[in-house]
Amino acid sequence: MNSKRLLALAEMIDLNDVVLDVGCDHGYLSIYLKQNKLCQEVYASDVNINALNMAKENIKKAKVKIKTFLSDGFNNIDVYFDTAVIAGMGSHTILKILNSEKSPSKLIICSNNAHEFLRKNLNIMGYKIIEEKVIYENKHYYIIMKWIKGKQKLTKTELKYGISYNKDYFRYLINKNKELLKKVPITQKIKLYSEIHKLKGLIEKK
Ligand SMILES: C[S@@+](CC[C@H](N)C(=O)[O-])C[C@H]1O[C@@H](n2cnc3c(N)ncnc32)[C@H](O)[C@@H]1O
Structure with a gap:
């Protein structure tokens, strides 16, 4: 297989x-x-x-x-x-x-x-x-x-991002959010910035 x-x-x-x-x-x-x-x-x-x-x-x-x-x-x-x-x-x-x-x-x-x-x-x-x-x-x-x-x-972070703490996957999510930032109205940008910040924190933590 x-x-x-x-x-x-x-x-x-x-x-x-x-x-x-x-x-x-x-x-x-x-x-x-x-x-x-x-x-x-x-x-x-x-x-x-x-x-x-x-x-x-x-x-x-x-x-x-x-x-x-x-x-x-x-x-x-x-x-x-x-x-x-x-x-x-x-x-x-x-x-x-x-x-x-x-x-x-x-x-x-x-x-x-x-x-x-x-x-x-x-x-x-x-x-x-x-x-x-x-x-x-x-x-x-x-x-x-x-x-x-x-x-x-399960914590909020575990529910959202799981328990694998795969850094490559988190980097992929950061890039996806960065791409979204270019497309969404200003009201939705704050949420995306906060997600990017959280993901960067997770990468540094583990
Ligand atoms: C994309 S294929 C995945 C095949 C395999 N499990 C894999 O991961 O490679 C999804 C399969 O799930 C079947 N499926 C969808 N809903 C289902 C259900 N309620 N009960 C049983 N099979 C279902 C579809 O008919 C299809 O064959």
């Missing part, structure tokens, strides 16, 4: 995990986990029949056995799992999926957007964040998070 992002997701899986790969799409992560015996069991699911068929095809080609499910989130999952990987979706979709009695004790998540909103809500839903990585691939920063059931008081 040559995706740094998918490899980082796989690294967060523990050997005794029973994993459900939600929104498996191509199925590459599930196949990699199975081929390398990186977890106790892995299941692959997707809400889209074409995606699931592609995963089934790839599973067949890889000559591994992985049970697949056509399912919106956990709705049609009738097997036990204790870990859900949910990657490549937006935070609203991820939270909608997790608003379920079947939500497991461990989550490996890579959202496309709204990370602060996601952290806040996962925390409210009774999860604590235990690991976070920032991966740079294809000119894009991906944030990968590992959550387990439990209580945790």
Whole structure:
């Protein structure tokens, strides 16, 4: 598997995990986990029949056995799992999926957007964040998070910027804010200056 992002997701899986790969799409992560015996069991699911068929095809080609499910989130999952990987979706979709009695004790998540909103809500839903990585691939920063059931008081800074303290990512955010400064009206500039100041502080601190 040559995706740094998918490899980082796989690294967060523990050997005794029973994993459900939600929104498996191509199925590459599930196949990699199975081929390398990186977890106790892995299941692959997707809400889209074409995606699931592609995963089934790839599973067949890889000559591994992985049970697949056509399912919106956990709705049609009738097997036990204790870990859900949910990657490549937006935070609203991820939270909608997790608003379920079947939500497991461990989550490996890579959202496309709204990370602060996601952290806040996962925390409210009774999860604590235990690991976070920032991966740079294809000119894009991906944030990968590992959550387990439990209580945790996250600071405003942790909710906004996470717990990875990746300096390159912070520099990228500073530059993004600088670009925005050129476009927004004066009333919004103060907020951006304050963010840049906060990010510079974080870079110097760690
Ligand atoms: C961009 S792909 C990501 C594939 C893979 N997880 C990855 O990270 O490379 C997103 C996949 O999530 C699926 N998906 C979106 N909403 C879903 C839902 N509610 N339940 C299950 N799968 C969903 C889509 O059909 C699509 O195949």
